[in-house]
Amino acid sequence: MGLISLRTANQLYWLGRYVQRALDLLHRLYETHGNETAPVGLRFEEFCECLGIESEFANRDAFLQSLFFEKENSYSILFSLTTAYENAVFLRNTIGHEGFAYLRLAFNTLESLRVVNFYDVKPVIDYLYAFWGSLDECADRRVRAMVRWGKWVEIRDLAGRFEDSDDKLEKAVGQLQENLHVLEVAEHLNVAQALDREGGIDFTNELFTTIYRP
Amino acid sequence: MSSSPQFTDLEYERSADGVYKLNYDVRAEMDTPIRNHAWCLRLSLPDDDFFEVEHFSRYVEPECSPSTAVDYLGQEYSYGLVREDHSVFRYGLSATIRQHSSYGRRPDTVPIQIFLRSDRLTELDHKNIPWLAAFQSPDKPKDPLEWSIGAMHEITQNMIYLTGTTNYSTPAGDAVSQGSGVCQDFAHILIGLCRAHGVPARYVNGFFVGEGETHAWVEVFVQGRWYGLDPTHNRLVVQDYVPLARGRNAEDCSLNRGVWSSVVQQHQRISASLVEVGE
Amino acid sequence: MQKTQQRGHSRRGPGGYVVLEPDVGAGKNREFKLGYSDLDRLKAYLNRYAITFGLFQDNTFHDRLFPFGTVPRVIGPWEFDTLEKGLRQRVHALNLFLHDIYHERKVLRDKIVPEEFVFACPAYLPEVYGVRPPANVYAHLSGIDLVQASDGTWFILEDNLRVPSGASYPLIAREAYHTVCPGLISDMPVRESRDYPQMLGRVMDDVNPGGISVVLSPGRFNAAFFEHSYLAEKMGVPLVFGNDLEVDGEYVYFKDVGGHRERVGAVYRRLSDEYLDPMVFEPDSIIGVPNLMSVYRKGNVAIINAVGNGIADDKGIYYFVPALIKYYLGEEAILRNAPTYLPFFERDRNHVLQNLHRLVIKDVAEAGGYGVVFGSMLSADKRRLLADAIRAEPRRFIGQEVVEFRSLQVFDQHKVVRRRADLRAYVLHGKDISVWPSGLTRYAMDRGSMIVNSSQGGGFKDTWVLSL
Numbered sequence: 001m002g003l004i005s006l007r008t009a010n011q012l013y014w015l016g017r018y019v020q021r022a023l024d025l026l027h028r029l030y031e032t033h034g035n036e037t038a039p040v041g042l043r044f045e046e047f048c049e050c051l052g053i054e055s056e057f058a059n060r061d062a063f064l065q066s067l068f069f070e071k072e073n074s075y076s077i078l079f080s081l082t083t084a085y086e087n088a089v090f091l092r093n094t095i096g097h098e099g100f101a102y103l104r105l106a107f108n109t110l111e112s113l114r115v116v117n118f119y120d121v122k123p124v125i126d127y128l129y130a131f132w133g134s135l136d137e138c139a140d141r142r143v144r145a146m147v148r149w150g151k152w153v154e155i156r157d158l159a160g161r162f163e164d165s166d167d168k169l170e171k172a173v174g175q176l177q178e179n180l181h182v183l184e185v186a187e188h189l190n191v192a193q194a195l196d197r198e199g200g201i202d203f204t205n206e207l208f209t210t211i212y213r214p
Numbered sequence: 215m216s217s218s219p220q221f222t223d224l225e226y227e228r229s230a231d232g233v234y235k236l237n238y239d240v241r242a243e244m245d246t247p248i249r250n251h252a253w254c255l256r257l258s259l260p261d262d263d264f265f266e267v268e269h270f271s272r273y274v275e276p277e278c279s280p281s282t283a284v285d286y287l288g289q290e291y292s293y294g295l296v297r298e299d300h301s302v303f304r305y306g307l308s309a310t311i312r313q314h315s316s317y318g319r320r321p322d323t324v325p326i327q328i329f330l331r332s333d334r335l336t337e338l339d340h341k342n343i344p345w346l347a348a349f350q351s352p353d354k355p356k357d358p359l360e361w362s363i364g365a366m367h368e369i370t371q372n373m374i375y376l377t378g379t380t381n382y383s384t385p386a387g388d389a390v391s392q393g394s395g396v397c398q399d400f401a402h403i404l405i406g407l408c409r410a411h412g413v414p415a416r417y418v419n420g421f422f423v424g425e426g427e428t429h430a431w432v433e434v435f436v437q438g439r440w441y442g443l444d445p446t447h448n449r450l451v452v453q454d455y456v457p458l459a460r461g462r463n464a465e466d467c468s469l470n471r472g473v474w475s476s477v478v479q480q481h482q483r484i485s486a487s488l489v490e491v492g493e
Numbered sequence: 494m495q496k497t498q499q500r501g502h503s504r505r506g507p508g509g510y511v512v513l514e515p516d517v518g519a520g521k522n523r524e525f526k527l528g529y530s531d532l533d534r535l536k537a538y539l540n541r542y543a544i545t546f547g548l549f550q551d552n553t554f555h556d557r558l559f560p561f562g563t564v565p566r567v568i569g570p571w572e573f574d575t576l577e578k579g580l581r582q583r584v585h586a587l588n589l590f591l592h593d594i595y596h597e598r599k600v601l602r603d604k605i606v607p608e609e610f611v612f613a614c615p616a617y618l619p620e621v622y623g624v625r626p627p628a629n630v631y632a633h634l635s636g637i638d639l640v641q642a643s644d645g646t647w648f649i650l651e652d653n654l655r656v657p658s659g660a661s662y663p664l665i666a667r668e669a670y671h672t673v674c675p676g677l678i679s680d681m682p683v684r685e686s687r688d689y690p691q692m693l694g695r696v697m698d699d700v701n702p703g704g705i706s707v708v709l710s711p712g713r714f715n716a717a718f719f720e721h722s723y724l725a726e727k728m729g730v731p732l733v734f735g736n737d738l739e740v741d742g743e744y745v746y747f748k749d750v751g752g753h754r755e756r757v758g759a760v761y762r763r764l765s766d767e768y769l770d771p772m773v774f775e776p777d778s779i780i781g782v783p784n785l786m787s788v789y790r791k792g793n794v795a796i797i798n799a800v801g802n803g804i805a806d807d808k809g810i811y812y813f814v815p816a817l818i819k820y821y822l823g824e825e826a827i828l829r830n831a832p833t834y835l836p837f838f839e840r841d842r843n844h845v846l847q848n849l850h851r852l853v854i855k856d857v858a859e860a861g862g863y864g865v866v867f868g869s870m871l872s873a874d875k876r877r878l879l880a881d882a883i884r885a886e887p888r889r890f891i892g893q894e895v896v897e898f899r900s901l902q903v904f905d906q907h908k909v910v911r912r913r914a915d916l917r918a919y920v921l922h923g924k925d926i927s928v929w930p931s932g933l934t935r936y937a938m939d940r941g942s943m944i945v946n947s948s949q950g951g952g953f954k955d956t957w958v959l960s961l
Contacts, residue, residue, distance in 0.1 A: 003705070005737040009750040090713060093726035101541050187751035252740065252783035254772040281742045283787040286622045293772065293784045295741050325598065327612035328619045462619070471772045473783040475736065 002140045008094055009146050009191045011087045015095070016150025018084035019103070022077050023128050024158050029067055029077075030118055032060070042162075050161045051075050064116040077124075081107045095147075096138040102131040146191070152176040232313050232453055233268075235489050236421060238428075239306035240470065242482045247299035248474040256419070256459040256469040257307050258282070258290035264314050265456075272307035276300050287322050287460055303472070310491075313453055318439035326435055328462065329414035335463040336386050338406035343390050345372045349407055358413045359436040362443060363450070365407045366432075369400055370448040382464065397430040398464045400445040404432045405463065418442065419467040420457035421488040428469060428486055431455065456488055511564050511909055514902060525681055531673050532563040532904050538669040559662060560952030564902045565670070566914065566934040567681075573958045576639070576647060576918065577928040579828030582818060584635050584920040587654060587805045589821040591631035594804060595622055605820045606813045609837070609888060614810075615858075616803030618766060620773055624790050624800075628700040628923075631799035634693065635920040636660075636933075639828070640898035648831040648896050650915060652806040652814070654798060656763055659933040659953070660919050661720040664689050664727075666955040667931070683957045686931035690727035692921050697728075697759040699923030700795040704758030706730045707747060709738070711764035711780045716948070721763050730761075740784035745794050759795040760785075766800050808857035808891050809835070832894040836887035845883060845892035849876050852892040854883070865944070867895065898943070901954070903936055912936040915945050916956060932956040 004012075032044055044063040048055030053075060057063040070076045085107045092100045106127035113120055135144060155172040158164075257272045259265060272292075274280055280294040296303070340346045345368060355361030376394040386406045389399035401417055408415035414435035422429040422444070431444040431451055442451025459467040510526040539561050568576070593600050594611060601608050611617050636657025638650045667686055670678055697706040707730055710721040725732035731747060738757060739746050746754040762769065768778040770786040788794045804810065812833050815826040834841035834852070845852060849868040856864030868876060883890050900911035914936035919929040934954040935945040945951040 003731050003747055003749045003755055004751075005731070005733060005748060006750045007734065007737060089718070090722075092719075092722035093732045097542065097723065097726055105541060190750050190752060250736075250739070252772070254784060254787075279742065281787070283790055286619050293740070293787050295739060295784075324619055324622045325612060327608060328617070331613060331615075465776070468776070471776060473771050473779075 002094075002142065004094070004140075004142055004146070006190060008091065009187075011090050012094065012143060012146035013150035013153075013191065015084055015087040015091060016147035016152075017154040018080045018087065018150075019128060019131065019147075020151040020154040021075075021158070022080035022084065022106075023125065024155065025067070025075065025080070026077060026121065026125055028158075028162065029064065032064075050163075052161075061116070068110075068113075068116050068121075078110060081110055081124075094139070094143055095135060099131055099134040099138060102127045102134055106131065142187075148176055149191075232490050233492060234311045234313060234423070234456065235491050236307070236309045236311060236456055236487070238308070238421070238486045240304065240482065240484050242303045242480055244301045244303075245479040245481075246476070247301045248476055248478055249297060249299050251296040251300070251303065251472060251474040252293070253296070253303070253470070253472045254291060254293040255305055255471075256289075256467075257292045257305065258458075259309060259311070260289060260457055260460075262319070262457075264319070266312040266314075267309055268312060269310040270307070271309075272305070274305040275303070286324055289459060291459075305470075311456060313456075318441055319433070321435065321438060321440065326414050329416045329435065330409050330412065331462070332406070332409055333463055334385055335383070335465060336402045336406040336409065338387055338390065338403065338410065340410070346390060346407075349410070354412050358408075358411075359434065359441055361411065362404070362408055362413055362415075362434045362436070362441075366404055366443050366445045366448060369403055369407075369445045373400060373403070375400075375446060397446040401430045401432045402463060404443065404445045408432075408434050416440075417461055417463050417467050418451075418457045419459045419461075419464070419469055420455060421486050422447070423454035423488045423490060425485075425487045427484045428458070429455075430464065430467075433460065454488070454490070509907075511902060511904060513564070513567055515567060515569065525677060527564060527674065527677065529904075529907065534673045535563045535666075535669045536561060538672060539666065542665060559947060560938070560950075561662075561666060562901075562903045562912075562934075562936055562952045562954040564904050564909070565666075565955045565957045566901055566916070567957045567959065570959050570961045573930065575827065579647075579826070580637055580918055580920050580928050581926045582822065582824060582827055583637065583649070583652070583814065584632055584922055584926055586814065586818040586821045587635070587652065588630065588632045588922060590810075590817050591654075591799065591802060591805050592629060593821075595624065595801060600817070600820060603820070605816050606810065607837070610807070610809045610813070611804060613888065614804055614807050616801075616807050618801040618803075620786065621799070621801040625792065626700070626789075626799045627702045627792055627795040630696075630700050630795075630922050631802055632805065632920075632922050633696050633700065633797040633799070635798075635922070636917045637920060638915055638917050640831070640896050640915045643897050643899055645899075647828060649811075649814070649828050650831055650896075651808070652811060653917075654802040654806040656765060656798065657917070657919070658717040658720055658763070659917055659935075659947075660689055660929065661717075661723045662953045663931050663933050663955040665723065666953075670955065678957075681957070682960050684930040684960045686929065686958070689919070689929055689931070690724055692927065692929060693724065693761070694728045694730070696921050696923035697730075697761060697795070697797060700797070701758035702793055702795060704744070704756035704794075705747065706759040706761065707733045707738070707757055709733055709735070709760050709762040709764065709782070711768065715763065717763065724761075735778075735780045735782050738782045738785075740782060740788055743788065743791060743793055745782065745785060745788050757794060759797060761797045766803065769796070769800065808855055809837075809888065812891060831896050834892040836883050836890050836892065841892070842883065842887055845890075846880050848892075849880060851895065853895050854879060855891050855893065857889055857891060867943075869895075895943075901934070901936060903952070903954075910940065912938070912940070913943050913945065914954070930958040 032042055032047055044057065044060050045055045053073065057066065066073055066076065068077050071079060073079060085103055088095060088100050088103045106124045109127065110124050135147060152172050156169060159169050259267055259270065274294065276296055278294045278296045280292045282290050282292050284290055338346060340350045349365065374394040375396065377396055379392060380389050380395045380399050384395065384399060386399065386402035389395035390403055405415040405417060416433050418431050418433055419428060431442060433440040433442050442455065444451050458469060461467040509529045513525045513527065590600060600606055601611065632654045634657060636653040636659065638653065639647050640650050641647050664687065708721055708725040710718060710732060712734060722732050733747065737748060739748055745757045747757050748754050764780055767774045769781045770783060771778045771781050772783050773786040789796055789800065811830065812835050815830060818824055818826045834845045836842040836845050852868050854866045854868060858864065866879065871879065898913055898915065901914045902909050903912045914934050917933040917935065919932060921927050921929065934956045935947065935951045936954060937943060937945050938950045938952060
């Protein structure tokens with residue numbers, strides 16, 4: 001198995017988080033589609049409330065415009081993909097040249113759009129799934145585990161915010177445990193501690209209460 | 215500088231040997247703990263005809279199994295890595311040295327011409343400072359040693375020793391313009407003057423007899439030998455000096471370099487003493 | 494040239510194509526051509542991978558796409574054979590020069606090179622005086638810049654023995670050709686070049702005193718960061734930044750996140766000497782590895798390229814390379830320097846001053862196409878200023894005849910135009926010396942321009958070397 005530095009581990013984790021954030025929010029945004037008063041998912045005001053962001057939009061289109069393209073909005077799809085891409089630039093050799101290309105294609109496609117049209121956005125989702133697939137095919141097991149870790153934390157974070165049922169979470173935890181067993185406990189601790197220092201979140205605690213839970 | 219010691223006689227007899235006790239201790243205190251601290255220290259006495267080291271010990275704390283290596287002038291130095299958190303870094307040495315006061319050190323194997331190359335710290339612009347302009351004649355001095363000693367006199371006559379007016383990276387030119395500096399600046403000025411006249415010159419970092427901090431002086435290369443000149447005290451370096459590092463300039467001779475990843479305030483206390491203890 | 498231009502015409506319209514030059518198929522009674530639609534596909538293929546180089550403009554960093562000239566440069570087998578011999582000879586001599594200049598200095602004592610050109614040069618680093626790099630190799634990877642004059646003669650323009658970059662661009666372009674037009678490559682046939690990372694990896698193995706190999710990058714905002722990560726992936730070695738490594742005792746280690754560490758035996762570093770070790774060089778460098786030089790001095794790590802190589806590719810030393818080949822190898826130089834004058838010598842100085850209007854003057858301290866002045870483009874006043882500067886500091890400049898170098902086909906907005914181009918050849922020195930059978934062809938963006946550097950807007954092409 002390849003070697004991974006602490007810096008790389010940290011970036012893989014964030015890559016996982018931001019790719020997942022983009023995908024997850026793309027799905028949720030799609031569900032706000034439909035009848036404005038009775039959407040399948042949430043109304044946009046509720047959506048904003050879940051994320052804890054300002055909801056003063058003139059209409060649903062303005063809301064979508066911001067959630068897709070606003071660079072300053074840390075929950076916008078463009079922001080997530082930009083950040084994921086920035087991490088991936090460092091990780092090109094770790095995640096593989098091909099995996100990198102899918103992220104770039106996703107990023108390029110979204111960046112070239114001006115207005116929200118879910119048909120045009122579909123290739124972005126395709127590329128992101130291609131990225132997950134490429135990662136599974138090509139990347140080192142430890143690399144995969146690090147990215148999955150970030151992915152799982154993001155799933156959990158968003159599920160909490162949107163008050164999802166437990167099913168989705170259970171599935172994600174199972175997937176993560178499957179992946180994480182390739183890592184040494186010391187490795188978990190190292191990464192978690194590095195993340196604690198950087199993000200001000202108690203990952204070490206989370207690691208032991210959630211993943212290694214009895 | 216008012217009176218300067220007399221030493222018109224350039225013949226240096228081998229005078230009586232002196233025995234010196236050297237103590238050097240540096241304690242650096244950080245306001246927050248640091249980790250992964252890589253360090254590099256000059257904690258070795260030069261291998262020299264002029265010294266017999268009768269007793270020698272050195273230390274670095276926290277403990278971290280130091281290594282040694284040799285630089286391009288053949289000088290030994292120590293380096294290491296402290297991984298764990300620490301907020302005090304302390305090192306030093308103590309030695310008893312018998313010093314033979316003959317003059318003129320053998321050359322090293324490194325090409326002497328590198329001590330002619332001007333650099334940022336020693337470069338001088340002669341034009342605007344009257345006393346420097348007097349040095350401007352392009353002719354090579356007939357007797358380079360005598361010439362260098364004359365240059366040293368000029369420095370002591372035109373510069374005032376004043377702490378706090380310069381720092382570790384002040385170029386010689388700036389010190390000259392303001393007319394003041396410390397031993398490092400005096401040494402850089404003399405080096406700059408010598409090099410401009412084709413006399414190879416280098417920087418020496420070490421100790422001068424007495425209590426205090428470290429000291430810096432100059433060596434010039436004349437007729438196959440290095441001769442020490444101390445422009446701060448306007449005297450020849452015959453005895454009462456113990457060198458720790460030689461190089462092209464102060465940066466090249468720094469006694470202590472350290473690298474760690476956090477930003478901290480550092481308070482450093484240096485104590486050095488070189489005392490003659492007699493036979 | 495007129496003739497080839499006629500033969501290499503392109504047909505317009507969507508079914509159009511470019512006939513590759515030189516017209517190597519002529520004898521076989523056929524043309525090798527690239528269709529316009531393929532040229533478009535090639536461009537799209539590269540865009541997918543973000544083939545960028547970084548650029549600082551107005552103090553901000555831009556990741557720029559490196560303009561890709563889709564029509565490859567073609568070099569025939571005999572022609573490349575001569576280039577190969579000449580380049581190997583040149584790098585062999587430069588490696589011996591580097592050893593000599595940091596040890597016995599015979600070349601100075603024998604007055605082949607004046608002392609001033611070595612000791613006064615800031616690229617001569619006393620810090621590595623007496624240090625013997627593993628396997629005694631200094632110039633592991635050299636990027637030698639050449640131009641071809643209109644009559645076909647090749648001239649060496651510049652040697653790069655510090656951190657030559659650029660090989661990854663033709664490398665990835667080749668992937669594109671194999672995807673878009675594999676038939677053309679096998680028909681011609683073009684020599685395989687995609688094993689460059691393996692060649693470089695072998696050089697690292699040859700000089701590695703024990704441990705893993707790594708690529709050490711100065712960081713994301715380096716102009717060639719794409720290349721660092723691409724080569725690391727293709728070589729299968731970790732891409733590291735300074736603080737991923739640590740020196741402990743006699744060795745350098747890679748720190749793995751799992752808590753263990755691995756000894757590093759070879760560092761392909763992409764940062765320059767002065768940032769390599771803050772304990773010895775630039776004390777404020779945060780991109781280096783503290784105490785790396787101590788391990789290097791002990792021979793326990795190979796640094797690729799060796800520290801202190803800058804003296805060998807100095808523009809002043811360039812003048813003496815043919816003499817160095819003669820001195821160290823007892824051979825005549827196979828490849829010629831562009832005719833060069835050193836103002837340092839009085840006779841040359843007079844010649845330079847009298848012919849300023851038709852020479853190109855280079856400041857030896859500058860790189861990347863900066864500090865290059867064409868005398869013909871200066872006003873009389875500016876020319877006088879330059880003459881004064883040369884008189885004041887003759888060692889700082891070299892004067893060169895302007896080589897009228899060949900223009901190559903560039904496909905630009907659906908038509909073929911001609912742009913001047915040079916060639917950077919890559920020479921690898923491990924146990925043996927070999928030349929990569931490809932190279933980075935750089936072309937000027939504007940008609941008539943002779944500045945091909947990527948930092949100044951130039952583009953790149955793949956270089957196809959044909960097999961027999």
